[in-house]
Structure formats: C-alpha cells, structure tokens
Amino acid sequence: MAGGTGASSLINKLVIENLKHRWVRTVLSAAAVGVQVTMILTLVGLSYGTLEDLGRRSRGAGADILIRPPGSSIIGLTTAPIPEKLLDFIAKLPYVTVTTGTAVYPIGGTNTVTGIDLASFTRMSGGFKYLAGGPFQEPDDVIVDEYWARQNRLRIGSTTTFMNRQWRVCGIVAQGKLARLFVPLKLLQELSANTGKLTVIYVKVDDPADTQAAMTAIRKALPDYQIYSIEEFASQFTVNNVPGLRAFIYVVIGVSIVVGFLVVFLSMYTAVLERTREIGILKSLGATSALILGILVRETVVLALFGSAAGILLTYGTRWAIMNYVPGSLTQIIVPDWWPVATLVAMAGSLLGALYPGWKAARQDAIEALSYE
Amino acid sequence: MSESHPLIHVKGLTKVYKMGDVDVSALRGVDLTVRRGEFIAVVGPSGSGKSTLFYILGGLAAATAGNVIVDGRDLTKMTDAERTRIRRELVGFVFQRYNLLPTLSALDNIGMAQYIAGRSASSDGWFEEILDLLGVGHRLHHKPRSLSGGEQQRVAIARAIVNHPALLLADEPTGNLDTENSDNVLKLLADLNERKGQTILMITHNPEAAAYAHRIVHMRDGRIVHP
Numbered sequence: 215m216a217g218g219t220g221a222s223s224l225i226n227k228l229v230i231e232n233l234k235h236r237w238v239r240t241v242l243s244a245a246a247v248g249v250q251v252t253m254i255l256t257l258v259g260l261s262y263g264t265l266e267d268l269g270r271r272s273r274g275a276g277a278d279i280l281i282r283p284p285g286s287s288i289i290g291l292t293t294a295p296i297p298e299k300l301l302d303f304i305a306k307l308p309y310v311t312v313t314t315g316t317a318v319y320p321i322g323g324t325n326t327v328t329g330i331d332l333a334s335f336t337r338m339s340g341g342f343k344y345l346a347g348g349p350f351q352e353p354d355d356v357i358v359d360e361y362w363a364r365q366n367r368l369r370i371g372s373t374t375t376f377m378n379r380q381w382r383v384c385g386i387v388a389q390g391k392l393a394r395l396f397v398p399l400k401l402l403q404e405l406s407a408n409t410g411k412l413t414v415i416y417v418k419v420d421d422p423a424d425t426q427a428a429m430t431a432i433r434k435a436l437p438d439y440q441i442y443s444i445e446e447f448a449s450q451f452t453v454n455n456v457p458g459l460r461a462f463i464y465v466v467i468g469v470s471i472v473v474g475f476l477v478v479f480l481s482m483y484t485a486v487l488e489r490t491r492e493i494g495i496l497k498s499l500g501a502t503s504a505l506i507l508g509i510l511v512r513e514t515v516v517l518a519l520f521g522s523a524a525g526i527l528l529t530y531g532t533r534w535a536i537m538n539y540v541p542g543s544l545t546q547i548i549v550p551d552w553w554p555v556a557t558l559v560a561m562a563g564s565l566l567g568a569l570y571p572g573w574k575a576a577r578q579d580a581i582e583a584l585s586y587e
Numbered sequence: 588m589s590e591s592h593p594l595i596h597v598k599g600l601t602k603v604y605k606m607g608d609v610d611v612s613a614l615r616g617v618d619l620t621v622r623r624g625e626f627i628a629v630v631g632p633s634g635s636g637k638s639t640l641f642y643i644l645g646g647l648a649a650a651t652a653g654n655v656i657v658d659g660r661d662l663t664k665m666t667d668a669e670r671t672r673i674r675r676e677l678v679g680f681v682f683q684r685y686n687l688l689p690t691l692s693a694l695d696n697i698g699m700a701q702y703i704a705g706r707s708a709s710s711d712g713w714f715e716e717i718l719d720l721l722g723v724g725h726r727l728h729h730k731p732r733s734l735s736g737g738e739q740q741r742v743a744i745a746r747a748i749v750n751h752p753a754l755l756l757a758d759e760p761t762g763n764l765d766t767e768n769s770d771n772v773l774k775l776l777a778d779l780n781e782r783k784g785q786t787i788l789m790i791t792h793n794p795e796a797a798a799y800a801h802r803i804v805h806m807r808d809g810r811i812v813h814p
C-alpha cells in the first residue's frame with residue numbers, strides 16, 4: 215500500500231466527501247427523511263401507546279367481568295343507558311362479590327370524564343393510590359391521575375374546566391386505574407341528564423376461576439347485554455379494532471414514501487447536475503454505469519440511514535412533547551419493533567428518488583462535461 | 588500484439604456530431620499511424636477536430652465511419668461497454684482543465700484510477716516511482732484546490748499513467764499553465780516517453796511545446812494536412 219486509501223473504501227470515501235461537500239443539502243435532505251420516519255413512528259407509537267393504556271387501565275379496575283349496554287361497540291362511546299338498579303340485581307347472582315357502575319361522558323377530543331361511586335369502586339379496585347390530596351370532599355371536586363395532572367399542569371387545588379363547570383382538583387392518583395379523570399357518579403349523572411343510568415357495570419367474582427361460570431349466569435339473566443371477561447375486553451384494544459386506524463397508518467406510510475422520493479429526487483438531481491464534470495471524469499477513467507449509479511445509491515443509503523436515525527431520536531422528542539404539552543389522554547410509546555419498518559420505508563422512498571438522477575448520471579455524455587468550455 | 592505493428596492505425600475516420608437538425612462534420616477522413624514509443628504533437632486551429640480525434644482514439648466517443656485500430660483492437664465496431672473497457676485498460680487522458688475529482692486528495696485521485704481499472708495499489712514499485720516523478724511530495728494528501736495548476740496537472744498525468752496505458756492522450760496539457768509550469772509538465776511527459784517508452788499524443792497550440800515531440804501532425808478542417 216502506497217500510503218493511499220484502501221481501494222475498496224475509496225468509493226465510500228468519495229461518497230462521504232461528496233455528502234460533506236454539500237453539507238447543508240445533506241443535512242436538510244436527511245432531516246426531511248427523518249421527519250417522515252418520526253411521522254410514522256409517532257403515529258404508530260401513539261396508536262399502540264393509547265390502546266395499550268386503555269387496556270391496562272381496564273385491567274386496573276380490578277374487575278373480572280364487564281357489562282355494556284345492548285348493541286354497543288367496544289371502542290366508541292355510548293353514554294349511560296344501563297339502569298342503575300341492575301347493580302344490586304347482579305350482585306345477587308352466583309359467584310359475584312362486588313359490582314360497581316360508571317358513567318362516561320365525552321369532554322372534547324378523545325377525552326372523557328368518568329363518574330365513579332368511590333365506595334364500591336374502592337372495594338373493587340383496592341382503592342386509589344393518592345400521590346397528593348385525597349378523595350372527593352366538595353361537590354365540584356375532581357380526581358386526576360398523575361399523567362393528566364402533568365399534561366394539564368394541575369396540582370391540588372388547581373381548577374380545571376369541563377362540561378361548562380369549574381372543578382377543583384382534590385386528589386392526584388397513580389395512573390392505571392380505569393381512567394384519568396374522575397368525578398362523583400351521582401353528579402355526572404345529573405349533569406349529563408342521565409340520572410340513574412350507567413355506561414358500564416364492573417363485576418368482581420369470588421375467584422377468577424369462576425369468571426366463566428359467573429358470565430354464564432349473568433348472560434342468562436341479562437340476555438341482551440354485552441358481557442365480557444376483562445381480559446377479553448382489554449385485549450380488544452388493538453389497532454385492528456379501531457375502524458380505519460390501520461388504513462390511516464398505511465396512508466401515512468405511503469405519504470412518507472412519496473415525500474422521501476421527492477426530497478431525494480431533488481437532492482440527487484441537483485447533485486447530478488452540479489457534478490457533470492466529476493461524472494465525466496469517472497467515465498474518462500473507465501467507470502461503468504453501474505459504478506456511477508452505485509455511488510449515487512450509496513450516497514442515498516447513507517442519507518436515508520442518517521435520516522432514519524435522526525427520525526428515531528426525534529420520536530423521543532415527540533413523546534416528551536405529547537406528554538407535556540398535549541392535554542388529552544393520548545399516550546405515545548417508543549416502538550422499536552417499527553424502527554426497521556420506518557427505516558425501510560425511508561430507504562424505499564429515497565432509493566426510488568435516486569433512480570432517475572442515477573440513470574441520468576449513468577447515461578450522461580462524458581465529452582460535453584470534459585470539454586474546456 | 589507484436590511490437591512491430593503500429594500502436595494506432597486510423598484510416599478514413601469521420602465523425603459527425605448530430606445537433607438537433609444540424610450535422611457538424613468534425614472529422615472528414617483522418618488517416619494516421621503511430622508507432623509504439625512515439626511522442627507526437629497534434630497542432631491545428633481551434634475547431635479543426637483535434638479533441639474529437641482524441642475522444643475517438645480514447646474510446647470516449649464512437650466513430651461515425653472509418654477504421655480505428657488501437658493496440659490491435661478495432662474501436663469502430665465497439666459497444667459503449669466495450670469502449671468503457673478501452674478507457675480503463677488502454678488509454679490515459681490528460682485535459683487542459685486537469686479534471687481532478689475535487690473532493691478527493693491528489694493521492695486518492697490517482698488511487699481512484701487504479702480502483703476503477705480493478706488494480707490494487709501495485710506492488711511493482713510503479714506507484715512509488717510515479718510519486719517520485721511528480722515531485723509534489725507531502726502535498727499529495729491535499730485536495731486539488733490547494734494545489735497549483737502545475738501540481739494539479741502533474742497529478743493528472745500520474746493518474747493517467749498509473750495503470751500502464753498503451754497510449755497517453757494529452758489535450759492541451761499546458762494550456763492553463765505559465766511558462767515555468769509548462770516546462771515542468773512537458774519535461775515530465777518527455778521523461779516518461781524516453782525512460783518508460785510511453786507512447787504520447789499531445790494536442791498543443793504552443794510551438795515550444797510541440798518542439799518536445801518527435802513528430803508534429805497538423806490538422807485543419809477535420810483532416811490531417813501536410814504543410
């Protein structure tokens with residue numbers, strides 16, 4: 215070796231030097247690729263995070279069985295049509311130890327407030343873990359979970375407004391029990407003109423092994439109602455069960471490929487235009503079309519890889535931003551399973567974008583580029 | 588190839604550039620024979636077809652008609668891919684504008700020619716010998732833009748000969764250089780020709796440069812003329 219660069223890495227060196235030479239273009243193109251990757255990972259992370267959270271909170275209620283009104287769907291909200299008197303009726307059925315009912319009312323966006331009967335809810339779930347404050351005292355008291363408190367910058371004594379009323383935060387509780395925002399059941403029923411009506415009834419049985427037997431008994435007594443074991447119910451919170459969500463994710467992936475295509479197309483197209491002489495030089499040295507195409511492909515791969523890495527890092531930023539600045543019950547999780555998918559999507563869009571510029575470069579007339587003029 | 592055969596044998600070579608509806612006849616029947624080891628200067632007015640002749644001899648352009656044999660190979664019937672091989676294996680180009688890759692160091696520019704030709708840095712001492720000839724020294728690790736024109740052109744010559752081409756084609760190699768740098772470059776070419784037997788065709792406008800050659804070929808209006 216004569217002190218030069220090893221032969222095989224010379225092409226890589228040229229690729230890196232080319233990218234460094236026009237570093238602003240390189241950084242901007244990689245950033246654009248990164249944004250698409252973040253877009254995909256944030257959407258997927260939000261979908262999975264929010265659904266997992268719903269499932270986890272359902273399990274956290276401590277119930278074994280859940281009863282919903284006739285004709286309702288699992289995801290999607292129905293306000294309270296179950297008569298409250300069923301609570302006592304069900305409590306007398308075999309195996310059943312505790313029943314509690316909730317009313318759920320939408321307060322805008324994807325957010326809801328849940329009305330609970332604190333006494334029976336505590337018996338069912340083992341009670342809230344108060345991080346600050348305590349149970350309801352005044353009629354306008356609201357209990358929030360830590361997540362809701364952080365997103366909405368709430369402390370004990372803070373006021374918050376929904377359902378056209380001002381509420382006072384009396385307790386902040388650990389998350390994971392049914393919902394994020396709780397008010398007394400009676401009050402919510404009144405405010406929503408649903409006195410005596412429930413949205414969901416939760417049932418606890420003496421022994422989880424008796425869940426199926428209890429469900430059979432309840433089904434026999436209430437043939438029209440929807441009766442699920444809590445596991446069955448919680449496991450229904452999947453991307454496939456949210457109408458249109460999977461299609462929406464595919465649309466975003468499609469848009470990402472198109473955006474990546476356009477960005478890399480423009481970036482590589484200008485690169486080829488400004489490098490006609492360099493391409494001519496390589497040709498005069500006997501470089502094949504494949505070699506010249508290969509250089510552009512390598513540049514594109516490096517661009518897409520850097521962009522993807524940046525995009526993955528950026529999802530930690532979007533998670534933080536959603537946690538801190540987006541009030542609502544949306545939860546974003548980091549989805550490493552999807553990192554290769556998002557990277558492949560970025561790669562696909564980028565390589566498609568490099569195709570035409572690469573073809574143009576490979577076909578370019580060397581003489582025109584090399585002549586003195 | 589037998590050494591007694593000429594390195595280049597061109598007969599009735601024509602070249603027509605098609606520019607839209609207009610045909611430009613750049614070469615109108617060139618005959619030329621070059622023996623191995625010759626150093627030839629090609630002179631003639633601008634537009635007389637000198638560069639075009641070089642592009643065809645070097646496999647950068649296809650001939651329109653005629654015969655072009657270089658080192659026993661008939662270039663006239665070649666595909667693009669075959670001409671690419673010729674550029675890789677048979678010829679080295681030196682241009683007026685140096686044409687080094689701007690993002691690579693001088694040394695890597697030379698290495699790139701080797702890489703493309705599919706040779707690893709040679710073990711025959713040729714690479715070191717070339718570096719000695721260059722006299723660019725430590726500046727080999729610099730990018731072209733921090734080298735003087737004379738240095739860049741010497742690097743370009745090194746790149747052109749690193750793969751032992753049968754033919755070195757230099758298109759106005761001193762056109763951008765001052766007298767002192769011109770002399771250096773011309774001495775380097777003469778040296779290569781004398782010591783290594785390198786066959787060289789050099790286009791030039793400068794009579795002093797042409798004086799370095801064994802033989803001067805005159806071109807005018809796409810033909811070789813005998814003044």
Ligand SMILES: Nc1ncnc2c1ncn2[C@@H]1O[C@H](COP(=O)(O)OP(=O)(O)O)[C@@H](O)[C@H]1O
Nearest residue numbers: 604606611613632633634635636637638639640
């Ligand atoms: N790529 C090209 N396309 C069209 N015409 C060209 C091209 N290159 C050269 N020509 C024309 O061919 C003729 C010969 O050009 P060239 O070989 O460059 O001459 P020289 O090198 O002697 O100046 C000129 O008329 C020139 O305009």
Ligand SMILES: [Mg+2]
Nearest residue numbers: 637638639758
């Ligand atoms: Mg010319």
